Amino acid sequence: MTDEDYKTVGFKSGLEIHQQLLTEKKLFCRCPAGKYNHRFDAEILRHMRPTLSELGEYDGTALMEFKTKKDIIYHINRETVCTYEMDDTPPFEINDQALDIALEIGMLYRCSIIDEIHIARKQYLDGSIPTGFQRTSITSVDGIVPYKDREIEIIQLSIEEDSCREVSDYGHKRVYIADRLGMPLIETVTAPDMKNPNEVAEVGKILSNIVKSTGKVRTGAGAAREDVNVSVTGGTRIEIKGVPSLKRIPLLTYNEAMRQWNLLRLREELKKRNITSDTFESHTFDITRILRKTKYQPIANSLQEEKIINAVILRGFKGLLNWQTQTETYFSKEISDRVRVIACLSNLPNIIHSDSTSETISIAEWQKVKKAISAKDEDTVVIVWGSEMDVHTATKEIAIRAKEAAIGVPSETRQALKDGTTGFERILPGPDRMYPDTDLPPKRITTDRIERIKANLPEYYWEREKWYKELKVPADLIEPLAISKLAGLFKHAVTELGIDAKLAAKVLIQYPKRLRKMKVEFDSIDEEVMLALLRAYKQCLISKEGILYAMHDAIKYGVFDLDNLPPPIDEKDIPHVIQYTYAELNRKSLHKKENIGKVLCGMVMNKVRGRVDGTFVSKAVSKFIKELK
Numbered sequence: 001m002t003d004e005d006y007k008t009v010g011f012k013s014g015l016e017i018h019q020q021l022l023t024e025k026k027l028f029c030r031c032p033a034g035k036y037n038h039r040f041d042a043e044i045l046r047h048m049r050p051t052l053s054e055l056g057e058y059d060g061t062a063l064m065e066f067k068t069k070k071d072i073i074y075h076i077n078r079e080t081v082c083t084y085e086m087d088d089t090p091p092f093e094i095n096d097q098a099l100d101i102a103l104e105i106g107m108l109y110r111c112s113i114i115d116e117i118h119i120a121r122k123q124y125l126d127g128s129i130p131t132g133f134q135r136t137s138i139t140s141v142d143g144i145v146p147y148k149d150r151e152i153e154i155i156q157l158s159i160e161e162d163s164c165r166e167v168s169d170y171g172h173k174r175v176y177i178a179d180r181l182g183m184p185l186i187e188t189v190t191a192p193d194m195k196n197p198n199e200v201a202e203v204g205k206i207l208s209n210i211v212k213s214t215g216k217v218r219t220g221a222g223a224a225r226e227d228v229n230v231s232v233t234g235g236t237r238i239e240i241k242g243v244p245s246l247k248r249i250p251l252l253t254y255n256e257a258m259r260q261w262n263l264l265r266l267r268e269e270l271k272k273r274n275i276t277s278d279t280f281e282s283h284t285f286d287i288t289r290i291l292r293k294t295k296y297q298p299i300a301n302s303l304q305e306e307k308i309i310n311a312v313i314l315r316g317f318k319g320l321l322n323w324q325t326q327t328e329t330y331f332s333k334e335i336s337d338r339v340r341v342i343a344c345l346s347n348l349p350n351i352i353h354s355d356s357t358s359e360t361i362s363i364a365e366w367q368k369v370k371k372a373i374s375a376k377d378e379d380t381v382v383i384v385w386g387s388e389m390d391v392h393t394a395t396k397e398i399a400i401r402a403k404e405a406a407i408g409v410p411s412e413t414r415q416a417l418k419d420g421t422t423g424f425e426r427i428l429p430g431p432d433r434m435y436p437d438t439d440l441p442p443k444r445i446t447t448d449r450i451e452r453i454k455a456n457l458p459e460y461y462w463e464r465e466k467w468y469k470e471l472k473v474p475a476d477l478i479e480p481l482a483i484s485k486l487a488g489l490f491k492h493a494v495t496e497l498g499i500d501a502k503l504a505a506k507v508l509i510q511y512p513k514r515l516r517k518m519k520v521e522f523d524s525i526d527e528e529v530m531l532a533l534l535r536a537y538k539q540c541l542i543s544k545e546g547i548l549y550a551m552h553d554a555i556k557y558g559v560f561d562l563d564n565l566p567p568p569i570d571e572k573d574i575p576h577v578i579q580y581t582y583a584e585l586n587r588k589s590l591h592k593k594e595n596i597g598k599v600l601c602g603m604v605m606n607k608v609r610g611r612v613d614g615t616f617v618s619k620a621v622s623k624f625i626k627e628l629k
Contacts, residue, residue: 001196001254003195003196006195006196006197006257007195009232009233009257009261010231010232010233010234011195011196011197011230011231011232011253011257012192012194012195012230012231012232013192013194013197013199013200013228013229013230013231013253014189014190014191014192014193014194014228014229015188015189015190015194015200015203015204015207015226015227015228015229016187016188016189016190016226016227016228016229016239017187017188017204017207017208017224017225017226017227018162018185018186018187018224018225018226018227019185019186019188019208019211019217019218019223019224020034020162020183020184020185020217020218020222020223020224021098021101021102021183021184021185021186021216021217021218022034022101022215022216022217022218023095023097023098023101023183023184024097025095025097026095026161026182026183026184027094027095027098027135027159027160027161027182027183027184027185028084028091028092028093028094028095028135028161028182028440029082029084029085029091029092029182030082030092031080031081031082031084031085031182032079032080033182033183033184034183034218035079035080035179036080036179036180037077037079037080037179038075038177039077040075040076040077040177041076041077041078042075042076042078043073043074043075043076044073044074044076044086044130045071045072045073046072046073046074046127046130047070047071047072048065048066048070048072048125048126048127048132049066049125050062050063050065050066050123050125051123051132057432058432059123059429059430059432059433060427060428060429060430060432061123061125061413061426061427061428061429061430061433062123062125062433063427064342064426064427065125065126065426066125067342067393068172068341068342068343068344069172069344069389070127070172070173070174070344071172071173071174072127072130072174072176073173073174073175073176074086074130074164074175074176074177074178075167075175075176075177075178076178077177077178077179080178080179081178081179081181081182084182085130085131085178085181085182086130087130087131087132090439091135091439091440093440093443094117094119094137094159094440094443095184098159098184099117099139099159099443100449100453101184101186101214101216101217102139102140102157102159102184102186103139103140103445103449103450103453104214104216104453104456104457105157105186105188105210105211105214106139106140106143106157107140107450107453107454107457108210108211108213108214108457108458108460109140109143109144109145109154109157109188109210110143110144110145110154111140111141111142111143111154111156111157112140112141112142112143113139113140113445113450114138114139114140114141114445115444115445116442116443116444116445117137117138117139117442117443117445118137118436118437118442119135119136119137119436119437119439119440120135120136120137120434120435120436120437121133121134121135121136121434121435121436121437122134122135122136122160122433122434123429123433123434123435124163124433126174126426127164127174127176128163128164128166128176129161129163129164129181130164130178130181134160134161134163135160135161135437135440136158136159136160136161136187137158137159137160138156138157138158139157139158139159139445140156140157141155141156141157142154142155143157145203145206145207145210147199147202147203147206150193152190152191152193152194152203152206153190153191153193154188154189154190154191155189155190155191156189157186157187157188157189158186158187158189159184159185159186159187160185160186160187161181161182161183161184161185162180162181162182162183162184162185163180163181164176164177164178164180164181165177165179165180165222170346171344171346172344180222186211188207188211190203190207192229192231192237197249197250197251197252197253197254197257198250200228200249200250200253201246201247201249201250204226204246204249205246208224208246209461209479209482209483210460210461212461212483212484213458213460213461213464213482213483213487214458214485215458215484215485215486215487216485221244222244225242225243225244226242226243226244226246226249227239227240227241227242227243228240228243228249228252228253228256230253230256230257230260231260232257232260232261232264234264234408234409235260235261235263235264235408235409236260236408236409236410236411237411237428238256238260238409238411238412238413238414238422238428239412239413239414239428240252240253240256240414240415240416240422241413241414241415241416241425242415242416243416244416248416248420251420252416252420252421252422254420255326255327255329255420255421255422256326256414256422258325258326258327259325259326259329259421259422260409262323262324262325262326263325263405263408263409264408264409266320266323266331266405267405267406267407267408269320269323270316270320270405270406271406273316273378274316275315275316275317275406276406277403277406277407280315280402280403280406281315281316282312282313282314282315282398282399282402282403283312283313283315283373284310284311284312284313284395284399285310285311285312285313285372285373286308286309286310287309287310287311287369287372287373287383288303288308288309290309290365290368290369290372291303291309291361291365291369291383294361294362294365295362296352296360296361296362296365298347298349298385299361299383299385302385302386303385307385307386307387307388307391308385308386308387308388308391309383309384309385309391310383310384310385310391310394310395311369311373311381311382311383311384312381312382312383312384312395312398312399313373313374313375313379313380313381314379314380314381314382314398314399314402315376315378315379316378316379317379317380317402318354318355318377318378318379318380319355319380320355320380320405321335321353321355321356321380321382322355322356326421326422327419327420327421329421331405332351332353332355332356333423334401334405334424335351335382335397335398335401335402336348336349336350336351337423337424338397338398338400338401338424339351339384339394339397339398341424341425341426342393342394342397343384343386343390343391343393343394343397344390344393345384345386345390345391345394350384350386350394351382351383351384351394351398352382352383353380353381353382353383354366354370354375354379354380354381354382355380361383366381369381369383382398384398410427411427411428412424412425412426412427412428413425413426413427413428413429458487458488461479461482461483461487462482464481464482464487465478465479465482468481468482468501468505471494471501471502472501472502473501473502473505474502474505474506477505477506477509477510480509481505481508481509484508484509485527486508486509486525486527486530488527489508489527489530489531489534490504490505490508492531493531493534497534497535497538498538499534499537499538503544504534507530507534507547507551508530511547511548511551512525512551514548515548515551515552515555518552520552520555520556525551525554525555529554529559529560530551532560533547533550533551533554533560536550536560543569545614569608571616574604574608574616574617574620575620575624577604577607577608578600578604578620578621578624579624581600581603581604581607582600582624584603585599585600585603596625597621597622597625600621600624600625601617601618601621604617604621605617
């Protein structure tokens, strides 16, 4: 699709980016943050139920989750979780370190800072938070970030606590591990200013780079997650939840826009058939006895377990369950997803339908079912099987989702699937799930606090990139360095120590990657250690070639110590080392090898590695070989 195509369908998209903050403690307790472990000391079982909002109303998402009747099990590790996370004790006051980082990022977004923050409770009944709600607070509003020839509006920035990590979700049982629970998180919400799928990913990259450039956010798998809001003209806001990678956004948003466009076309087709939300008709029948001898394995297995089979007639829907919604995806999946999520019929296939009779029950059985329930040629029949309770829930959801097709695009939160399509997750939450927290008082944001943070704001990463280009830093290192927490150290190394910019960039960005390939495990290199190492290089105490090995030893011993390194070799001594090494080759009869130059160079480098520049050694060996000839 072209930009003009997206304009025609009225594509709009916005982002909600969740980013973990790099703090020592969690947001509302004093447990350590960022300490992950699959080992657990206890299990806790919970059942969730909805509560009334201040206006005396239930949130639709909470009611939907309540229908699933899930057993929620938490794996608890005593080193990462306390009684606060389990809702057995009240919260501490908000973590000031986390709040300062959130305010700093709000300033980088050019937001207006809230002068008094109020903690609210956001209801979550999926079990991802044991309390049933998340504590959250808006810290700044009305910001902007530059993009191409325009600006993207930042509606708000909030600080909140992270949820549990899901281990499994099958049937009526969902399991979480609680180590991530309560970690400080910011949520950046943009306006729906992006006009095509690529723009969504590009703006996401800008926002990601801005927060990373502070050096105060966590990085790596799971540290950032994007929720993407998508709509087209005539559709509604759909939230694609928990997109783990910016690279996946273009295909996901393309498919979601296609889905909404096709659902709107489906609505028009239903109108042509005189089916609206007022005229929609469906009926449910128990057909267990009719199919008691079927050879269709999924149903036969269910009957062996003494479960039941129901059929739902969708009047006038013939052929519409094969209506394409996304890439190689059809309207029948919209119904199957609802049955899987809400009725907890997790084994697929969980439905079959008369619009696609191949590889299901036999034609004779279809005819027998249709006759028994008085289905007409223009109708579609959907069959579902399972326990009585689950099938009862499923038949209701089949009818609800089919009726919604006559309305258009239902408001939903959808999963980001690996094939680039989206799948139903839950009904889109509304404002009824938010209410004030009575355990925590409001917190004033003083002018002194704002001025202190503002005085130490980092420069924007795109300004750093401009300077790096002028310094002729290698292109592949510019962006990683610009958003690195070592950017300040790079500036000091170049401007104060006078170290070559290309070398400094390689040391700070490439060398840590090389150390990982050498299987040296570390989270990050201490800036003071790196500064001492760069000073030693500038004073000729270690060679350019020796920096990598000095870093290796600094990580190994936890401190940079020149006594642990061999002293540098003067370049004028290298010819003597080469002659001595060549004599060794003669004694070992290796001098006759065709690649004598490479062998000699390798042996010399083993003797002087980390003590002299490798390029100089290579040239000196080449010169020696030529003189031999």
